[in-house]
Amino acid sequence: VAVDEELMGPSGGFSLDQLMELAGLSVAEAVVNVAPSAQTALVVCGPGNNGGDGLVCARHLVHFGLDVHVCYPTPRWADREPRPLFRGLVKQLSNLGVPFVRAPGKGWQGPVAPEGCGADEGLPRGAYDVVVDAVFGFSFGGDVRAPYDGLIEWMNAVGDERGCALVCVDVPSGWDVEEGPRPDSLCVRRPAALVSLTAPKKCALGLAPGTPHYLGGRFVTPSLVQAHDLVLPSFEGASQVTRLN
Amino acid sequence: VAVDEELMGPSGGFSLDQLMELAGLSVAEAVVNVAPSAQTALVVCGPGNNGGDGLVCARHLVHFGLDVHVCYPTPRWADREPRPLFRGLVKQLSNLGVPFVRAPGKGWQGPVAPEGCGADEGLPRGAYDVVVDAVFGFSFGGDVRAPYDGLIEWMNAVGDERGCALVCVDVPSGWDVEEGPRPDSLCVRRPAALVSLTAPKKCALGLAPGTPHYLGGRFVTPSLVQAHDLVLPSFEGASQVTRLN
Numbered sequence: 001v002a003v004d005e006e007l008m009g010p011s012g013g014f015s016l017d018q019l020m021e022l023a024g025l026s027v028a029e030a031v032v033n034v035a036p037s038a039q040t041a042l043v044v045c046g047p048g049n050n051g052g053d054g055l056v057c058a059r060h061l062v063h064f065g066l067d068v069h070v071c072y073p074t075p076r077w078a079d080r081e082p083r084p085l086f087r088g089l090v091k092q093l094s095n096l097g098v099p100f101v102r103a104p105g106k107g108w109q110g111p112v113a114p115e116g117c118g119a120d121e122g123l124p125r126g127a128y129d130v131v132v133d134a135v136f137g138f139s140f141g142g143d144v145r146a147p148y149d150g151l152i153e154w155m156n157a158v159g160d161e162r163g164c165a166l167v168c169v170d171v172p173s174g175w176d177v178e179e180g181p182r183p184d185s186l187c188v189r190r191p192a193a194l195v196s197l198t199a200p201k202k203c204a205l206g207l208a209p210g211t212p213h214y215l216g217g218r219f220v221t222p223s224l225v226q227a228h229d230l231v232l233p234s235f236e237g238a239s240q241v242t243r244l245n
Numbered sequence: 246v247a248v249d250e251e252l253m254g255p256s257g258g259f260s261l262d263q264l265m266e267l268a269g270l271s272v273a274e275a276v277v278n279v280a281p282s283a284q285t286a287l288v289v290c291g292p293g294n295n296g297g298d299g300l301v302c303a304r305h306l307v308h309f310g311l312d313v314h315v316c317y318p319t320p321r322w323a324d325r326e327p328r329p330l331f332r333g334l335v336k337q338l339s340n341l342g343v344p345f346v347r348a349p350g351k352g353w354q355g356p357v358a359p360e361g362c363g364a365d366e367g368l369p370r371g372a373y374d375v376v377v378d379a380v381f382g383f384s385f386g387g388d389v390r391a392p393y394d395g396l397i398e399w400m401n402a403v404g405d406e407r408g409c410a411l412v413c414v415d416v417p418s419g420w421d422v423e424e425g426p427r428p429d430s431l432c433v434r435r436p437a438a439l440v441s442l443t444a445p446k447k448c449a450l451g452l453a454p455g456t457p458h459y460l461g462g463r464f465v466t467p468s469l470v471q472a473h474d475l476v477l478p479s480f481e482g483a484s485q486v487t488r489l490n
Contacts, residue, residue: 013337097467
């Protein structure tokens with residue numbers, strides 16, 4: 001958290017646009033690494049920056065040749081979305097013809113898709129080779145409310161299916177960033193892979209043995225590594241992502 | 246040009262931050278493709294967006310493990326630089342400890358480095374395995390004035406050396422984007438490689454036979470390809486760059 005804030009602060013000089021672009025690209029690269037033969041993907045996006053990383057990831061997956069759907073059940077859509085970056089990210093996906101699909105579960109009466117985007121009744125189980133969980137990130141706490149409860153239940157059902165890889169962005173949705181799965185709360189149960197962003201997240205200790213853990217985001221400076229006692233691995237070639245285990 | 250404008254306009258939804266980040270990353274990827282064993286690089290940046298692509302490229306080359314210097318002789322520095330994106334790009338390089346080196350040639354009395362950045366007398370010939378030409382891009386026309394005349398002469402001397410690859414961003418500096426080298430004007434003479442951005446540039450016909458020509462920038466939509474009669478190649482895997490010849 002502190003590292004991201006310093007990168008984007010006056011002493012770091014990065015814009016959110018830049019960091020989100022590199023983070024989302026690294027997640028997309030991890031997805032094709034985890035599931036190199038995947039042809040279809042669903043990216044499930046939450047209301048905050050974790051969801052923004054998902055929107056960027058979805059766009060790169062389209063350019064990588066996958067058939068991509070997005071589920072982004074936020075009321076802050078189109079005209080009502082005050083963040084120009086997020087309006088832009090949705091526009092970019094819409095221009096690529098990406099369908100926005102309806103969130104499953106009760107309690108969500110919002111629109112299916114941002115204005116002007118193709119809508120789809122979607123979310124059939126078994127339809128996707130990969131599902132990307134970009135619902136909640138490192139700052140999540142408290143209760144899981146609609147429509148996100150239905151989404152997490154749906155992702156857990158998907159995670160139990162053969163042949164569908166559930167790839168989590170930064171922190172599996174509903175997990176505590178340090179402690180891992182929260183026993184008394186709804187959260188993602190069986191990630192097939194985790195992509196930590198900026199720095200490895202301690203909650204990765206809660207992954208099942210052998211679950212791939214990646215680090216994405218190749219923009220941390222040596223002075224930040226030193227100031228925060230980070231231990232970062234090396235990356236190969238021009239890759240934006242590296243596997244940690 | 247028109248394609249970039251549409252991508253960044255209201256119908257495209259991209260910010261310059263995003264497109265420059267992806268363009269500069271693709272150039273850095275092309276550099277390590279052209280010169281995989283390079284350890285030292287100088288990135289020479291002009292005053293406009295071509296120079297901004299160079300600043301992004303320089304940062305990624307640092308993360309790729311190269312020892313990188315930057316020459317960026319623009320008076321629009323630090324406090325006097327009105328563009329937050331460019332102030333940020335310089336700050337990011339400064340935070341990585343990248344030295345800014347003095348422009349060669351007469352006629353330039355400006356500062357060596359943006360305020361707060363390490364300055365170096367630099368630009369020794371023979372010191373760099375790669376030199377990246379990010380001085381002028383597709384919109385260049387007219388005369389080459391100081392300090393850019395000295396920079397182009399210096400790059401031409403470098404381009405004649407063995408063991409130094411001169412990689413040009415989008416359009417070799419001083420070339421016409423369509424017609425290639427301008428016979429009556431100072432321009433870059435012997436690019437070792439060209440990285441076209443967004444779409445292949447016609448001036449690539451003016452390259453010496455066998456000179457690698459890359460395309461970088463993986464963000465053009467099928468509808469723009471259709472609207473502008475573009476013929477774009479495919480990219481491999483998660484790569485942001487593809488070789489055209």
